[in-house]
Amino acid sequence: MFNNIYRGKKVFLTGHTGFKGSWLSLWLTELGAEVCGYSLEPNTEPSMFKELKIEEKISKSVIGDILDYKYLSETINLFKPDIVFHLAAQPLVRLSYAEPILTYETNVMGSLKVLEAARNCPSVKAFVNVTTDKCYENKEINRGYKEDEPMGGYDMYSSSKGCVEILSSSFRRSFLQEDSTMAMATARAGNVIGGGDWALDRLIPDCVRGVNAGKNIEIRNPIAVRPWQHVLEPLSGYLLLGQKLLEEGKGKYRSIYADGFNFGPNEDSVLTVAEVSKMACEFYGKGKVIVGEKSPLHEAGLLMLNIEKAKKVLGWTPTLTAQEAIKNTIEWYKHFYNKDIDMYEFTINQISSYADLMNKYSVHCF
Numbered sequence: 001m002f003n004n005i006y007r008g009k010k011v012f013l014t015g016h017t018g019f020k021g022s023w024l025s026l027w028l029t030e031l032g033a034e035v036c037g038y039s040l041e042p043n044t045e046p047s048m049f050k051e052l053k054i055e056e057k058i059s060k061s062v063i064g065d066i067l068d069y070k071y072l073s074e075t076i077n078l079f080k081p082d083i084v085f086h087l088a089a090q091p092l093v094r095l096s097y098a099e100p101i102l103t104y105e106t107n108v109m110g111s112l113k114v115l116e117a118a119r120n121c122p123s124v125k126a127f128v129n130v131t132t133d134k135c136y137e138n139k140e141i142n143r144g145y146k147e148d149e150p151m152g153g154y155d156m157y158s159s160s161k162g163c164v165e166i167l168s169s170s171f172r173r174s175f176l177q178e179d180s181t182m183a184m185a186t187a188r189a190g191n192v193i194g195g196g197d198w199a200l201d202r203l204i205p206d207c208v209r210g211v212n213a214g215k216n217i218e219i220r221n222p223i224a225v226r227p228w229q230h231v232l233e234p235l236s237g238y239l240l241l242g243q244k245l246l247e248e249g250k251g252k253y254r255s256i257y258a259d260g261f262n263f264g265p266n267e268d269s270v271l272t273v274a275e276v277s278k279m280a281c282e283f284y285g286k287g288k289v290i291v292g293e294k295s296p297l298h299e300a301g302l303l304m305l306n307i308e309k310a311k312k313v314l315g316w317t318p319t320l321t322a323q324e325a326i327k328n329t330i331e332w333y334k335h336f337y338n339k340d341i342d343m344y345e346f347t348i349n350q351i352s353s354y355a356d357l358m359n360k361y362s363v364h365c366f
């Protein structure tokens with residue numbers, strides 16, 4: 001897969017103790033990569049990182065702060081990666097209202113420090129910078145945003161990621177030019193679901209917590225529309241982007257891949273919060289969704305992504321419907337709580353089933 005580019009490659013992954021980072025650690029390891037993760041300790045209890053013993057599966061797991069430039073830089077230079085996937089962030093909208101400084105420091109200054117450390121490490125040829133669909137100035141319009149639309153963000157999380165996009169573009173123009181050996185792309189994905197996420201104030205983890213506690217699932221914003229996707233969908237986009245950047249080789253600073261890319265679902269997977277939570281309960285076979293009090297904190301009502309660029313330039317396409325994504329997610333949690341299966345094996349099987357489907361249906365040139 002991915003033209004076998006990751007076999008034997010050294011990959012530096014920030015945010016490996018988090019939800020997406022745990023899945024990406026496992027997928028990269030399956031692809032034959034040597035992974036060095038760099039993150040804070042897992043911030044949920046339970047966490048996929050601890051439950052699946054990911055520390056033992058990857059080559060090196062470093063607990064460190066991306067804001068600690070000296071340690072970050074030393075760790076990168078010691079490992080000498082070929083490619084960096086930067087996922088570490090404060091990724092929660094509601095927490096960003098309570099912790100604006102932490103959110104901006106982590107997301108904006110943290111990203112700048114990871115970029116700068118990578119630029120100063122001669123082995124790094126490619127950098128995939130993970131932002132979000134929320135980086136766009138959301139005008140609540142009834143169509144998907146294209147990559148060249150203005151950055152923005154109402155809340156501190158969204159605007160911090162809009163800043164990361166602006167910073168990345170400036171960084172590319174300022175430093176990643178003729179004499180640079182590193183090419184960098186940004187990846188903007190939508191609302192991601194999948195097993196192993198226990199973050200606060202996220203819909204599926206909230207549903208799972210409600211079902212397991214025998215409580216009603218209270219949703220705040222039933223008609224809000226989001227581009228829902230299984231976690232493996234954007235990760236396949238990140239990996240494809242990384243492949244393309246690596247294949248271009250040194251000196252290809254003007255690569256068409258060194259740019260921003262949206263990774264979202266097809267239009268039929270753009271569902272409301274109420275639809276997703278009800279589907280989750282159906283697959284669980286239990287749980288009751290009720291509409292709670294609307295939060296006083298602003299949250300976007302309508303958000304969609306246009307994915308034509310990723311389709312045309314990268315040959316990427318979504319593989320699962322929203323229904324399949326929710327089913328796979330709920331199966332993961334059911335097994336986890338039933339304790340009836342080895343969750344590491346089950347997760348690896350979900351990755352290989354997804355990869356088989358991708359090869360079957362997609363137009364990628366893996």
Ligand SMILES: NC(=O)c1ccc[n+]([C@@H]2O[C@H](COP(=O)([O-])OP(=O)(O)OC[C@H]3O[C@@H](n4cnc5c(N)ncnc54)[C@H](O)[C@@H]3O)[C@@H](O)[C@H]2O)c1
Nearest residue numbers: 015017018019020039040065066087088089091132191192
């Ligand atoms: N989950 C989603 O729905 C979603 C959607 C769009 C974009 N994203 C983006 O994807 C990335 C991963 O998100 P996630 O859902 O896995 O989040 P997560 O909270 O599960 O993981 C965040 C990771 O960042 C690390 N981290 C946070 N602050 C750090 C610091 N100062 N130094 C080092 N590490 C630090 C944490 O330790 C953890 O490993 C983020 O950049 C997020 O903005 C997520």
